[in-house]
Amino acid sequence: xxxxLAVFGARIRTMNSAQPFAEALAVKDGRIVALGSAAQxxxxxxxxxxxxxxxxxxxxxxxxxxxxxxxMGSQVGRGINFDRVSNLEDVRALLRAERxxxxxxGWIQGFAFEYAALGGVEYHHELIDEAAGEGPMLFHAxxxxxxxxxxxxxxxxxxxxxxxxxxxxxxxTDSTGAPTGELREMSAINAVTDHAPIPTEAEKLGxxxxxxxxxxxxxxxxxxxxxxGQETIDALRALEAAGQLNLRVRLHQWxxxxxxxxxxxxxxxxxxxxxxxxxxxxxxxxxDGVIDTGTAWLEEPDTHGNGTDPMWPDMDHFRRTLRQxxxxxxxxxTHAIGDRAVREVxxxxxxxxxxxxxxxxxxxxAPPTTVQRFARQKVSASMQPIHLRWINADMTDPWSERLxxxxxxxxxxxxxxxxxxxxxxxxxDWPVAPYDPRLGIFAAQRRYAPDVDDHRSxxxxxxxxxxxxxxxxxxxxASVTGQDGSLHVGGPADFVAWGAxxxxxxxxxxVELPVNLTVVAGRIAHQTV
Numbered sequence: 363x364x365x366x367l368a369v370f371g372a373r374i375r376t377m378n379s380a381q382p383f384a385e386a387l388a389v390k391d392g393r394i395v396a397l398g399s400a401a402q403x404x405x406x407x408x409x410x411x412x413x414x415x416x417x418x419x420x421x422x423x424x425x426x427x428x429x430x431x432x433x434m435g436s437q438v439g440r441g442i443n444f445d446r447v448s449n450l451e452d453v454r455a456l457l458r459a460e461r462x463x464x465x466x467x468g469w470i471q472g473f474a475f476e477y478a479a480l481g482g483v484e485y486h487h488e489l490i491d492e493a494a495g496e497g498p499m500l501f502h503a504x505x506x507x508x509x510x511x512x513x514x515x516x517x518x519x520x521x522x523x524x525x526x527x528x529x530x531x532x533x534x535t536d537s538t539g540a541p542t543g544e545l546r547e548m549s550a551i552n553a554v555t556d557h558a559p560i561p562t563e564a565e566k567l568g569x570x571x572x573x574x575x576x577x578x579x580x581x582x583x584x585x586x587x588x589x590x591g592q593e594t595i596d597a598l599r600a601l602e603a604a605g606q607l608n609l610r611v612r613l614h615q616w617x618x619x620x621x622x623x624x625x626x627x628x629x630x631x632x633x634x635x636x637x638x639x640x641x642x643x644x645x646x647x648x649x650d651g652v653i654d655t656g657t658a659w660l661e662e663p664d665t666h667g668n669g670t671d672p673m674w675p676d677m678d679h680f681r682r683t684l685r686q687x688x689x690x691x692x693x694x695x696t697h698a699i700g701d702r703a704v705r706e707v708x709x710x711x712x713x714x715x716x717x718x719x720x721x722x723x724x725x726x727x728a729p730p731t732t733v734q735r736f737a738r739q740k741v742s743a744s745m746q747p748i749h750l751r752w753i754n755a756d757m758t759d760p761w762s763e764r765l766x767x768x769x770x771x772x773x774x775x776x777x778x779x780x781x782x783x784x785x786x787x788x789x790x791d792w793p794v795a796p797y798d799p800r801l802g803i804f805a806a807q808r809r810y811a812p813d814v815d816d817h818r819s820x821x822x823x824x825x826x827x828x829x830x831x832x833x834x835x836x837x838x839x840a841s842v843t844g845q846d847g848s849l850h851v852g853g854p855a856d857f858v859a860w861g862a863x864x865x866x867x868x869x870x871x872x873v874e875l876p877v878n879l880t881v882v883a884g885r886i887a888h889q890t891v
Contacts, residue, residue: 364408365390366884367855370400372416375863377423377837378848387421389855392884397851419878420863422832423849424583424856425799426839428744428789429695429723431589432611433597435793436569437561438502441471444479445504445796446813453479454493461495469558470494472501473793475510477654477760486536487513487543500545500554504752505652505794509551511543519554563600570597571606578880578887580798581858584610586744586789586839588646588695588723591615592632598640607639608887610856612843614646614695617683619674626683630690639883644843645687646723648673648697649680649707653726654760658700660727664764669700681710693843694720695744701727701769708735721787721842726774727765733775736784742842744787745776745834747826748795748802751811755818770821776806777824780834786826787842788834799835804869806831812873828865855884 365388374384376397386403388396388411396406407413442456453475460470483489490499491513498515502508511519524535531547545551561569577585587594590613601607615629633643649672651657656668663669674680687694694711698704707722714720721742726749736743753759753773762770772778780786788806790797804812806826809819819825826834840847849857861876880888 363390365395365403365406365411367412367414367881367886368396368403368407369414369416369419369421369859370403372419372421372859373863374421374849375832375865376849377833378846378850381850384849386416387849387857389881389884392855394849394851394853394855397849414879416859418861419859420861421849421857421859422864423836423847424858424880424882425581425835426584426586426787426789426847427577427582427792427797427799428586428787428834428839429588429746430585430790430792430797432573432585432587432609433566433570433594434589435797436573437566438471438473438506439573439793440569441473442501443474444472444476444501445474447476448479450479450481450489454490457490457493457499458495461493461497464497466496468497469515470497470499470501471558473506475501475503477503485510485534485542485544487511487516498558500558502551505654507547507652507655509545509554511545511554513543515554515557516541516543519557521553525550525553567597567600567604567606570601574601574606574609575888577797578608578882579877580800581860581877581880582609582797582799583856583858583880583882583887584839585612586644586695586787587611587613588791589614589616591629595632595635595642599637602637602639607637608882608885609639610854610882611640612644613640613642614644614693615642616646617687618648619676619679621683626686630687633690633692643691644693644695646695646697647680647684650698650700650703652699653764656764658727659698659703659706660700661702661705665766666764669764672703672706677706681713684710685714688714688720695723696720697723699724699726701729701732701772704728705732708732708739708741711741712739719842719844725779727769727772728775729772730778733772733778734782736779737782740785742785742787742838743776743779744789745774745779746789746791746795746802747774747776747805747809748790748811750774750805750809750820751795751814753820755810755816755820772823773821775821775823776834777809777826780826780830781824785838785841786830786834787839788831800864800872800875803828803831803835803864803872806834807869812870828867828869832865855881857881
């Protein structure tokens, strides 16, 4: 049988050391059946083969976002995007425009709100009630750990003052005891969002499919999904059945200190649930929070005296649960941002029998002695260089001020971990940061984001090279689960055709590098012409 699809005349970087480059490839039933010269590939084609002319195309394996939240991001991303909105006047202008769009009584929602936009003042709904207009409003902060509501949303939810929550969430109140509209952590946020309209399953599936198409358009062909459970499995199954899952998804099911033994047994029982485009045999643990709010677990307190506690109060429980999932055959990813959290996770992983197959997410603060352990223990580091966009070279930002100048040299040490010989996976953590991998490719090499004015490299960690960065988005991400992310005969037909080779481009040229074609499982998921 002839190939379904073939590409000729391209420069193909395979990321396979046995065959680094090729000029043509052919695909059949979602797999690469020929890769090499034009003559070799043409032998697999006939009149039924769809031919793509790859003149001026530079093909690489499809990119993997190593850490993101596809379903959650698709839902919270329906509203206003406050990314890089830097002052209250601009916030109010966006709210007024959104009220005009949704009409009186409709819910205004938003995400990626930056605390700096408040200009140093404490949030109170009176700051935005007029702009939010006649109807409820709630938008999430950049880190998704805080949300801000207007007076109408508080009234609808019946929030009249402080409440006690099991997870230490806080409804912030003013000096009179009235709620300001600032809601810290999930239970407090849910106290309001639970009263918002619930989208239908059809609406949510439509949003997911829309996000998938947008990610295909920037070269993403697979993701590591870092939250969810059975409901996420159901959504992935529905998307695949409808032919709308044009991303490979490695689901990391969520677990925390409150997960009871029955729920753990249920998770283990569904380990082997999978489709042709998704798996559910990975777990997501979270040992600490974030540096900006004082919830990252540090070896010594931050400058505000915080950062001294993990999110699992009983560390023996944490270690036992990790081991339980290791023994059950799961791949484990653990959120650990502070230096103490990173060390404790490495200590726990080190006790596991057998070959290491686990990873640590974020690693925002780790001294050189800790960095060296990743390679020795064969633990992968999942890094998000685009998060450097919120750090200032003069260390006047909340992250640096909290952490303390003496620890900022080791900020997000992707390059140092990679240089030690460890496996480094790259991603975005979307919706926390933009998912466009071209921004991450830039930040990984330059060690500052492409949308900042100060072009000084942040910290003392080395940047990655272009080829190392491409590896972080392709073969490194695949290898964490024993797969091969290169282009090779017999392998998945997941590839991207760029306007130039992202491994060879100067980082400044990558940011707007054209994505001409994205193919997932042999299907054209995006094409510009």
